[in-house]
Amino acid sequence: MNKKKITSGIFIGILLLVSISSSIWYIDKYNVKPRIIDVYGDSYYEMGLMYGSQVKNIVSGIGEVANYLEKGLPLLNGSTLEEIAQGYLAYTPNWAIQMMWGIANSTGVDFYDIVILNAFADLAQLLMLMVYMGCSQFAMINNTYHGLGPIFGRTLDYPAHNIFDNWQIIVRYDPPNGNSMIGVTIAGWVGFLSGMNNKGVSMGISQISSEEVEYGCPMGIIITDGLMNYNNTRDIQQYLTNGSISSIYHAGAWCYFITDKTGDACIVEITSYNNHTNWHSDVSTDHLVITNHFVSSEMIPHSFVPGPQESTLYRKQVLEEYLLIKDNFDLKDAVETVRSHYDITINGDPGQGYENCICNDGSSGTMHAFIAVVAHNYSLICLTNPYRAPFYLVSFTEVIGPVA
Amino acid sequence: MDLFEETNRNLIISLLFPILTGLISPLITYGLNLGIIFQIPQYIIIWNLCIIIPSFIFHYAKIRKEFKIKRFAIYIGYCFIPILISNIVTQILQIGLTNNLNDVIDINIIRQRAFNVIFQIQLFFYIALPVIAFISFIILTAFSMKKVYEISLVKSILIAIPMTFFSVGISYYIRSLIGLLF
Numbered sequence: 001m002n003k004k005k006i007t008s009g010i011f012i013g014i015l016l017l018v019s020i021s022s023s024i025w026y027i028d029k030y031n032v033k034p035r036i037i038d039v040y041g042d043s044y045y046e047m048g049l050m051y052g053s054q055v056k057n058i059v060s061g062i063g064e065v066a067n068y069l070e071k072g073l074p075l076l077n078g079s080t081l082e083e084i085a086q087g088y089l090a091y092t093p094n095w096a097i098q099m100m101w102g103i104a105n106s107t108g109v110d111f112y113d114i115v116i117l118n119a120f121a122d123l124a125q126l127l128m129l130m131v132y133m134g135c136s137q138f139a140m141i142n143n144t145y146h147g148l149g150p151i152f153g154r155t156l157d158y159p160a161h162n163i164f165d166n167w168q169i170i171v172r173y174d175p176p177n178g179n180s181m182i183g184v185t186i187a188g189w190v191g192f193l194s195g196m197n198n199k200g201v202s203m204g205i206s207q208i209s210s211e212e213v214e215y216g217c218p219m220g221i222i223i224t225d226g227l228m229n230y231n232n233t234r235d236i237q238q239y240l241t242n243g244s245i246s247s248i249y250h251a252g253a254w255c256y257f258i259t260d261k262t263g264d265a266c267i268v269e270i271t272s273y274n275n276h277t278n279w280h281s282d283v284s285t286d287h288l289v290i291t292n293h294f295v296s297s298e299m300i301p302h303s304f305v306p307g308p309q310e311s312t313l314y315r316k317q318v319l320e321e322y323l324l325i326k327d328n329f330d331l332k333d334a335v336e337t338v339r340s341h342y343d344i345t346i347n348g349d350p351g352q353g354y355e356n357c358i359c360n361d362g363s364s365g366t367m368h369a370f371i372a373v374v375a376h377n378y379s380l381i382c383l384t385n386p387y388r389a390p391f392y393l394v395s396f397t398e399v400i401g402p403v404a
Numbered sequence: 405m406d407l408f409e410e411t412n413r414n415l416i417i418s419l420l421f422p423i424l425t426g427l428i429s430p431l432i433t434y435g436l437n438l439g440i441i442f443q444i445p446q447y448i449i450i451w452n453l454c455i456i457i458p459s460f461i462f463h464y465a466k467i468r469k470e471f472k473i474k475r476f477a478i479y480i481g482y483c484f485i486p487i488l489i490s491n492i493v494t495q496i497l498q499i500g501l502t503n504n505l506n507d508v509i510d511i512n513i514i515r516q517r518a519f520n521v522i523f524q525i526q527l528f529f530y531i532a533l534p535v536i537a538f539i540s541f542i543i544l545t546a547f548s549m550k551k552v553y554e555i556s557l558v559k560s561i562l563i564a565i566p567m568t569f570f571s572v573g574i575s576y577y578i579r580s581l582i583g584l585l586f
Binding site for chain 1: 503506509511514515517531539557
C-alpha cells in the first residue's frame with residue numbers, strides 16, 4: 001500500500017513538474033524584458049565585448065548549430081566557411097568588423113562563424129536556399145492621429161520561425177560616433193532586421209528572390225550603418241544607391257523601407273547590380289506599402305521568379321485597400337494591422353495564418369512585429385508572433401510593458 | 405438527461421465543443437464569414453487523435469480493453485470546454501488590451517495605462533488562461549480515460565500528457581498544410 005502511494009506521489013510530481021515547466025516556458029517566451037540589451041562603449045570592439053557578454057548563451061547555441069550546418073551545407077565551389085566569410089568581410093564597414101571581433105572574443109564563438117551568422121540571410125540567397133517570404137512593411141504618412149506623425153510598421157516572416165524567434169533580441173546601441181539606435185535582430189548580429197535611430201528615422205527590410213546576388217555587405221549591417229550615420233530618408237537613400245561609402249556593395253536582393261519624422265518615405269529596391277527608388281511623394285495615398293516583390297517595372301525583370309508570388313500581392317492589396325484605409329490611424333490601429341489575419345482571397349478572416357495574411361503561422365511564420373513612432377522616438381515591439389503575444393514600448397531610455 | 409450516455413445525440417453535442425472552439429476566435433474578431441471554417445479542422449484533428457490513440461493503446465495493451473470509442477469520444481468532446489472558454493476570453497481580452505493604445509501618443513500616459521490594475525489583471529489572464537486551459541484539457545482527458553477504460557489515474561495521466569502534445573503538434577502542421585493548399 002505504501003509502495004502504491006509513493007508511486008502515485010512520484011507520478012503526480014512528474015505531472016506537476018511538466019505543468020509548471022511548460023507554464024514557465026510559455027510565460028517566459030512572452031516576457032521580452034530579459035532579451036533587451038544595451039550596448040555602448042568607447043570603441044566598437046568594446047561594444048562587441050559588451051554585446052557578446054550579454055547574449056553569450058544564445059550565441060554559443062547558434063554557434064553549435066552553425067557547426068552542424070557547416071558539415072551539411074553545399075558550399076560555394078568548394079569554398080571553406082572562412083573563405084566565404086572573407087568574401088563578405090571585404091565589403092563590411094570597419095566598425096562592424098570590430099564589433100564582430102568583440103562578440104567572438106566574449107562569446108568564445110569563432111570569428112568566422114560570427115561573420116557567417118551576420119551574413120546568413122544574404123548567404124541563404126546566394127545558395128538559393130529560401131525563395132518565398134512573407135514580410136509586410138507599411139508606413140502611414142498622412143491621416144494619423146493628431147500629433148502622432150508618421151508611423152512605420154512591419155511584420156518579419158521567415159521559414160523556421162519557430163526556431164529563429166527564440167534567438168531574437170532587442171538591442172539599443174549608443175555608439176562612440178553616430179546616432180543612438182533601437183533595433184530588433186538575431187543574437188550575434190551587429191546589424192538590424194528592423195530599427196530606428198534617435199533622429200526620427202526608421203528602416204526595415206524585405207527579401208526579394210533574385211539571381212543578382214553576390215558577396216557584399218550584409219543587409220543587417222547596411223541598415224545599422226545607415227541609421228547610425230544619417231538623419232533623414234533622403235540621405236539614407238543616397239547612401240544605399242550611390243555608395244557614398246565606397247565599400248557599400250550590396251550582397252543580396254532586398255527592399256529597404258525608410259521613413260522619417262518629416263513624412264519623407266521611400267522604398268529602395270536593390271540587387272547586387274541594380275536599384276530603384278519609389279518615393280511616397282510620387283503616389284497620392286496616405287500610406288506606402290511593400291511586401292516581397294519588386295514594385296518598379298524596371299526592377300521586376302531582376303526578380304528570380306517570373307512574377308510576384310500571389311501571396312505577396314494579396315498582402316499588399318490587404319494593406320492598401322483594407323487595413324490602412326482608416327481615419328486618424330493611431331497606435332491601436334497599427335497594432336491591429338500587424339496582428340491581422342485578414343485574407344481577401346476568401347473574403348474575410350479564416351482565423352488562420354497563411355501566407356496571404358499580414359500576420360501568419362504558415363511555412364514562413366511571423367517572428368516579430370515592429371512599429372516605429374518616429375516623431376516621438378519610441379517603438380512598439382513584439383518579439384514573437386504578434387497575434388499571440390503582447391507588445392512592449394521600447395524607447396532609448398526605458399522599456400514599458402506590456403502595453404497592448 | 406445523461407450527457408455521457410452512449411447515444412448519437414450525445415456524440416453530436418460533444419462534437420460541437422471542438423467545432424465551436426475553432427470558430428469562436430475568428431468569429432469574435434472578424435464576424436460571421438465563410439473563412440472562419442478553416443479554423444475548425446485543427447481542433448477536429450486534436451479530437452480525433454485524442455480518441456484514437458488511447459483507444460488503440462488500450463485495445464492492444466497487455467490487459468486488453470474493449471473498444472469504447474463512441475463513449476470515449478463523448479467524454480473527449482466535453483474536455484474541450486476549458487479551451488473553448490479560454491479562446492473566448494483571450495480574444496475578448498486581446499481586444500480590450502489593444503484599446504490601451506487608443507488615441508494616445510504620450511509615453512507617460514501609455515505608462516500610466518499599462519500600470520493600471522485592471523489592465524494588469526487582464527494581461528495576467530490573457531497570458532495565463534491558455535496555459536490553464538491546456539493543463540485542464542490534459543487532466544480532463546486523463547479522467548475521461550480513467551472513467552471509460554477503468555484504468556488507474558496515474559496511467560491515464562502518463563498517457564494523456566504526451567498524447568496531448570503530439571495531437572496539438574500534428575494538428576498545427578496539418579493546419580499549415582490546409583493553408584498552403586488554399
